[in-house]
Amino acid sequence: MDGLLVDSVTLGVPGRVLLRDFALRVGAGSVLGVVGPSGSGKTQLLRAIAGLRDVDAGSFSLDGQSRDAMHMPSWRRRVTYVGQRAIMLKGSVRDNLERPLGYAAVAGKLDLPRTEAELSQLRLDVALLTQEARSLSVGEQQRIALMRAASIAPDVLLLDEPTSALDAESVEAVETWLGAQIKAGRSAVIVSHDAAQIERLAAKRVNLKDFMPEAEHAG
């Protein structure tokens, strides 16, 4: 079985079931768009796929390998969640990009020429590398967070509103950058409020409204 497979997932927050019997499949080199009304569990779904929270039921696998059989950090190295709000660690942008490369499950080295190329691709100044990451604008931080996630070479990127803090030109730059990631064989699950963006990026779409328990539909 090729790609990311999510099957029969039921998940909720205390006192409320968000999704029932949810399933998705994302093959290598493809993008799946996730839409749904606010509070329908888009973020919780991505966190659940990344194993950052538990589900009430369901199974997850990548290229036929079950998540339960994998060391969770190794799973997350391959199926990587990027939250809506970019979080920068103390230190320079370069420190931030290098941080995950120091984890035992990742273990890599920063490819500087490629990093610089990516920075300009994302309309960021190469001089940012030595700047204090927390002094960057929210939009800059959001793009650095995307680069940081891609630097660990995941198979699947789980992107939660990846361009929410960006102006139109930067949105375009991020979409082009993402296109290159996909062309390189990566796949992505994207949550976005921007229907046009989902239209542009994702060949397949799933609406969480279709998986909400009946009782919630009425309310």
Added chain:
Amino acid sequence: MPGSGALPLGYFELGVAALLVLCAGFVSVFFRLKLEQKLAVASLRTVVQLLLVGYVLAWVFRIDSPWVLFGVLGIMTAAAGRAAVARSSRRFAGAELGAFATLVLTGLVTTFTVTGVIIGVQPWYHAQYVIPLLGMVLGNSLTGVSLALDGLLADLDEQRDRVEMELALGASRWEAARDPLRESVRRGMIPILNSMTVVGIVSLPGMMTGQILQGADPLQAVKYQIVVMFMIAAATSLGCMGVTLFVFTRLFNERHQLRAERIEQVRN
């Protein structure tokens, strides 16, 4: 009188000493701090608690039974465990038990190492040595444990997004929690490091002062104090480490998830 102990105090002398507290009361009235009532209650508590302890200690020494002794040690440790958690502005289910278990382990191990191995008291659980020493160990290590616990819960609560971000990028729970854990132990150890640094220069420790008042050779008193400081340093650092590891195992699971929802705010 030299060498035969301090001059005895009667209740009249205690009454005169109470006049000193009135000075504090005067300051409160003068600056309208409205602390008079609290001060009165605190003074009364000091008197009652200490007198009570005096009678209890006298009784325990007279009975001289290991059962009674270990009962007293258990109560002291439980009270310290409660106090360590009570000051915290956040808690989680099992925090009190964890603090208690940590203090039992580190407090008893260090205290009995001192009485049994270093001082060589016969028997190693001789109440006259064990109770005051454990009291000093608990009093100090509970401060450290409480600081470590409070700081760690605050860090994990406030930095849950940061911790989760690192987990999402493939960090193990150890790698993601490393900074808050380290910071927590460091915070807990600062008070004892500070007091070890200034001891003898800024402060004369109570125990040493007491022994000197009793007419003991100052060098002997100093040697005891050194042992006590080292004992407290060991108990505090082990206690901070213990409580930090306990929090870690309670708030991170084997699926490398942060269970931040287990942290509850406490309104003090």
